[in-house]
Amino acid sequence: MGLLGAALAAAPVSLRAQQDTTRLLKDKIEQSQKRLEEIRQQRQQLRQAMQRLTHQVSTASEEIGNLEKQIGSSSSVVAELDVQIEASGEQVARTTARMLQTRDELTVRKTELHERLKEVYERGPLGPLQVLLSARSFSDLIDRYKYLHLVTLYDRMLVRQVGTLEGKLEEQRSELAGQLSRLQDLRGSKKQELSDLQSLRLQYRRRLSLYRTQRSKAREQEAQLAQDEAQLQNVIAELERARRESERRAGRSTSSSLTTGDLGKLAWPVDGRIIYQFGPERNGGTTINRDGIGIAASEGTPVKAVESGRVEFAGTQGLMGPTVIVSHGGGYYSAYLYLERVRVHVGERVARGQVIGAVGGASSRSGPHIEFQIHQPTAGGAPQPVDPVRWLRSHSGG
Known part of the structure; x- marks a missing residue:
């Protein structure tokens, strides 16, 4: 129990x-x-x-x-x-x-x-x-x-x-x-x-x-571009020395077709948008100093001189490819880089708006474009690059 x-x-x-x-x-x-x-x-x-x-x-x-x-x-x-x-x-x-x-x-x-x-x-x-x-x-x-x-x-x-x-x-x-x-x-x-x-x-x-x-590779290219920029400035400095020596021998100064009075009045060398600005540009861990502005446009688009002058350089400039430099007198120069082809020759007189080449730069990292530079005189020294945007007309593409 x-x-x-x-x-x-x-x-x-x-x-x-x-x-x-x-x-x-x-x-x-x-x-x-x-x-x-x-x-x-x-x-x-x-x-x-x-x-x-x-x-x-x-x-x-x-x-x-x-x-x-x-x-x-x-x-x-x-x-x-x-x-x-x-x-x-x-x-x-x-x-x-x-x-x-x-x-x-x-x-x-x-x-x-x-x-x-x-x-x-x-x-x-x-x-x-x-x-x-x-x-x-x-x-x-x-x-x-x-x-x-x-x-x-x-x-x-x-x-x-x-x-x-x-x-x-x-x-x-x-x-x-x-x-x-x-x-x-x-x-x-x-x-x-x-x-x-x-x-x-x-x-x-x-x-x-x-x-x-x-x-x-980018650093190598940027180093090469820096060398090309320096070489281009040396070319312009040498052209300016030759111009001044010529004026000294002639005993007279030539007039300039480009002056500070043209600030904000120049036509664009090609119609397009600005893809990089004048001055230092930081890319990753490196910095490149731009002596001009990049203007994007379709490859082959005509490039025009912004003012009349004399062609002082027409040839290839390192990684910048076909390049044209125009002297406007008085120590003023305009440069057109990354062209596909050049349509003028050294010593040729060009008029304002005359076609001097065509847009290239397709193989560059920025794609089809030109780089446009303006160099202005300095007191007794070589011409120095300045911001081209200040010289160009107000532009919707910029």
């Missing part, structure tokens, strides 16, 4: 601790999943920005910065997947342990039920009646009746427990299958992310190598 009462009084084993642990694991996975979605959204935005950069920027520096951010995002995705894989692995382990515990408990209950059924079968249908009839007194009869009632309750509880445990075991098997499937999916996602990350790193190294090569 005592053992039977204890069995009936015992409540089902509390799973509160296991449920709390499972809930914590689920919360951990859900929080990680939210972070994972945020990271993936950020990475998608970076990829879209990368596509825009590919079409919009002329150098690879911004693309490299974007790739670095993508690598960081992919590394974060892998880290979050590791968190979920670890948590899911713990879930699988705990579910497996609970399933084994349930199976062992089911085995015990089935054994008990089998023994009870065997006992009932051996006693036959009159067993309970014989127990009651063998009572020695009325109080003994009441005790025996209570005992039989408790036995009946215990048998019913045993049957229910077996059914409940069987359902619980099936539910745990289904839960375990889902967790294993999710774990497999997570591992597959991690494998893909690692592959993407490796691809990004390879792309980053290639892009960085290309960028360094381009930067090195």
Whole structure:
């Protein structure tokens, strides 16, 4: 009676601790999943920005910065997947342990039920009646009746427990299958992310190598351009010395077709927009000093002299290509660089608005354009380049 009462009084084993642990694991996975979605959204935005950069920027520096951010995002995705894989692995382990515990408990209950059924079968249908009839007194009869009632309750509880445990075991098997499937999916996602990350790193190294090569070439070109600019100034300085010597020998000064009174009045040598300004221009980690302005125009567009004068130079000037220098007298010169071809010759007199060449520069980094310069005299020294925009008419293209 005592053992039977204890069995009936015992409540089902509390799973509160296991449920709390499972809930914590689920919360951990859900929080990680939210972070994972945020990271993936950020990475998608970076990829879209990368596509825009590919079409919009002329150098690879911004693309490299974007790739670095993508690598960081992919590394974060892998880290979050590791968190979920670890948590899911713990879930699988705990579910497996609970399933084994349930199976062992089911085995015990089935054994008990089998023994009870065997006992009932051996006693036959009159067993309970014989127990009651063998009572020695009325109080003994009441005790025996209570005992039989408790036995009946215990048998019913045993049957229910077996059914409940069987359902619980099936539910745990289904839960375990889902967790294993999710774990497999997570591992597959991690494998893909690692592959993407490796691809990004390879792309980053290639892009960085290309960028360094381009930067090195750009620096070489800029150094060459600086030399060409200096050489052009030397050419103009030499032309000016020759002009002054000629005037000294002739004993008279020649008039100038270009004066400060022409500021803001000269026609443009070619119609187009300004793509770089006069003065220092910073490009990446280098700086080049522009002695003129860049005017973009279609290749082959006629280029005209801004004022009358004499052609003092008509030939190729380093990376600047075909170049024309016109002397306007009095130490004033205009220069036209990056031409496709020259249509005048040294010593030729040109009129204002006369075509002297055609737009070139297609192979330069700035694309088809010309560089237009104006050099004005200094007190006893070589002519110095000045901002041509001050001399040109107001122009919508500028």
